[in-house]
Amino acid sequence: MASENPTASEYIQHHLQNLTFGQHPDGSWGIAHGAAEAAEMGFWAIHLDTMGFSIALGVLFLWLFRSAAKKAHAGVPTGIQNFVELMVEFVDGSVKETFHGKSKVIAPLALTIFVWVFLMNTMDLIPVDFLPALAGLMGIEYMKVVPTTDMNATLGMAFSVFALIIYYSIKVKGVGGFIGELTLQPFGKWMIPFNLLLEGVGLIAKPISLALRLFGNLYAGELIFILIAILPFWVQWALSVPWAIFHILVIVLQAFIFMMLTIVYLSMAHEEH
Amino acid sequence: MNLNLTLFGQAISFAIFVWFCMKYVWPPVIAALEERSKKIADGLEAANRASRDLELAQEQATQALKESKAQAAEIIEQANKRANQIIDEAKEQALTEGQRLRTAAQAEIEQDVMRAKEALRSQVSLLAVTGAEKILGAIVDEKAHSELVEKLAAEL
Numbered sequence: 001m002a003s004e005n006p007t008a009s010e011y012i013q014h015h016l017q018n019l020t021f022g023q024h025p026d027g028s029w030g031i032a033h034g035a036a037e038a039a040e041m042g043f044w045a046i047h048l049d050t051m052g053f054s055i056a057l058g059v060l061f062l063w064l065f066r067s068a069a070k071k072a073h074a075g076v077p078t079g080i081q082n083f084v085e086l087m088v089e090f091v092d093g094s095v096k097e098t099f100h101g102k103s104k105v106i107a108p109l110a111l112t113i114f115v116w117v118f119l120m121n122t123m124d125l126i127p128v129d130f131l132p133a134l135a136g137l138m139g140i141e142y143m144k145v146v147p148t149t150d151m152n153a154t155l156g157m158a159f160s161v162f163a164l165i166i167y168y169s170i171k172v173k174g175v176g177g178f179i180g181e182l183t184l185q186p187f188g189k190w191m192i193p194f195n196l197l198l199e200g201v202g203l204i205a206k207p208i209s210l211a212l213r214l215f216g217n218l219y220a221g222e223l224i225f226i227l228i229a230i231l232p233f234w235v236q237w238a239l240s241v242p243w244a245i246f247h248i249l250v251i252v253l254q255a256f257i258f259m260m261l262t263i264v265y266l267s268m269a270h271e272e273h
Numbered sequence: 274m275n276l277n278l279t280l281f282g283q284a285i286s287f288a289i290f291v292w293f294c295m296k297y298v299w300p301p302v303i304a305a306l307e308e309r310s311k312k313i314a315d316g317l318e319a320a321n322r323a324s325r326d327l328e329l330a331q332e333q334a335t336q337a338l339k340e341s342k343a344q345a346a347e348i349i350e351q352a353n354k355r356a357n358q359i360i361d362e363a364k365e366q367a368l369t370e371g372q373r374l375r376t377a378a379q380a381e382i383e384q385d386v387m388r389a390k391e392a393l394r395s396q397v398s399l400l401a402v403t404g405a406e407k408i409l410g411a412i413v414d415e416k417a418h419s420e421l422v423e424k425l426a427a428e429l
């Protein structure tokens with residue numbers, strides 16, 4: 001905790017501060033104490049909590065699915081295999097519905113996005129003070145447990161998807177085809193600058209909207225949990241329980257939307273106009 | 274809200290996760306799913322085939338049963354016919370045999386009668402001579418006569 005008896009705004013700010021590791025202005029490396037120090041570190045810093053939780057959850061996801069995949073057989077499925085097959089079939093169905101090309105990457109990509117984002121979002125359901133308080137006991141000053149409330153995480157994924165969009169656009173249509181798509185429509189070759197502006201905005205909007213949608217939803221949800229946590233402890237349940245139940249929907253929905261939009265964008269990248 | 278290296282860290286870990294998923298998670302699960310759906314399809318087809326086979330076999334069995342029934346009836350009829358025939362034959366044979374036996378017996382009887390007649394004929398003269406002798410030789414008395422006649426008759 002930043003101080004013994006934090007005010008409401010201090011409490012909120014404390015909860016919204018990542019555990020940032022970077023170079024202090026004086027040249028030494030270390031963990032930022034407070035938002036101002038973290039901001040001074042600039043771009044060359046890293047959020048240890050975001051990285052740690054997201055990687056741990058990603059490893060959890062892969063370990064779980066890998067252990068089921070190793071034992072996968074065509075007989076009657078049981079236990080974890082059932083669940084994994086359900087997820088795989090669900091994602092496979094969504095991909096096949098939307099994406100009609102042939103690609104080995106898109107379906108596993110969609111599965112990874114769905115499950116990983118879902119797990120990261122689910123961290124939101126853990127009471128907001130629980131893990132930070134534990135970390136505080138161990139001497140870790142700041143901790144944000146929901147990686148998807150860190151814009152770096154959502155933007156990181158969105159830019160990866162963006163890179164794939166560009167890669168597939170060029171792979172399928174060629175450099176000329178891709179540039180043509182950006183410049184020669186919707187108004188023909190006499191309006192190239194205008195077309196480029198329109199299509200460029202459309203293209204850039206894809207990753208940005210993808211990242212901001214997920215970030216915004218989860219950040220808002222987290223913020224409301226934090227606000228509820230400010231209330232006296234004996235009324236918290238009356239608000240936090242309904243919000244958490246509603247949030248279950250948001251968590252799954254946002255993971256699903258991120259996955260679906262990725263599939264849609266990539267299938268658009270595969271389509272010739 | 275600072276953008277920093279976490280962005281790249283996330284992108285890199287995302288890429289690694291996707292790669293791992295693509296390489297080690299997706300193919301085995303999908304392979305198992307496809308194999309299972311193939312198995313199920315095969316099973317359904319086999320079940321269809323089996324029920325068709327069963328139907329066919331039942332039909333065949335009914336057919337065979339009907340045929341054998343008809344055959345059995347035919348055999349029984351033939352057997353009855355044959356039995357009747359045998360009985361008729363036996364009757365006829367018995368009749369002819371009886372006829373033959375009777376004829377033979379009759380012939381034998383006739384022969385015997387003839388023989389007896391012959392023997393009688395040969396003895397009658399002797400008797401007559403003996404009788405006459407006795408009649409002539411003895412005193413004629415009624416009692417003696419009747420005795421004599423009775424004796425004669427007994428000698429016949």
